[in-house]
Amino acid sequence: MSSSRPKGPARPKKVLTLTPDQLQDWLASFDRPAPCISMLDGYLSALAVSPQFIPPDDWLQPIVGAAAMWAPEGGVEDAATKAIFRRYNEIGSTLSGGPRRYAPIYRRTDEGEVLLEQFANGFYTGMQLSIDDWKPILSDRELGMALTTILGHCTMITSEDERVAVIGAQGAQMLAQSWPIVREVVEMLHVRIAGARNIENR
Secondary structure, eight states: OOOOOOOOOOOOOOOOOHHHHHHHHHTTTTSSSSSSHHHHHHHHHHHHOOOOOOOOOHHHHHHHHHHHHTOOOEEEEEHHHHHHHHHHHHHHHHHHOOOOOOOOOEETTTTTEEOHHHOOOOOHHHHEEEGHHHHHHHHHHHHHHHHHHHHHHHHTTSOOOOHHHHHHHHHHHHTTTTTTGHHHHHHHHIIIIHHHHHHTOO
């Protein structure tokens, strides 16, 4: 008569999670509209302050592709998608008065210089999902000027050379120093734009 050991409880499957650096590597490995964390962050920030709520199914596929959206659970694609949602929820939480303050993710040089172009390109890409709803905001003197702090860096609208030709070297220098106030601009836009959206939906 053989004796068998009683089986213990099944071990829970280890959930794969990606660090920001691993998510950066995953984004950079594909030809997508958001090839880096900073551009992704600008994209998600635009969604958080958008005058029109964009359903996740509408904004996720353009940056991860259909295959990743429906990837099996537990794989790298699934972990990347979940990491993106965590950052999306984190941005919304901080802008809505969470325990921490909203902090955009910037790309920096080895010397620490902030490069705002990728964040601005992502923000502009997010705006394109509901651009008709953004047009009155762009026309508003105060809000349009605030958005210039971000969109003035966008190379998807005009190239670096074209932008300098329009605003001049002094204007370009002022824009280069504008990155510290982007946090305040996004927070203000959330109050003025997304806040109005939430009131209308009540």
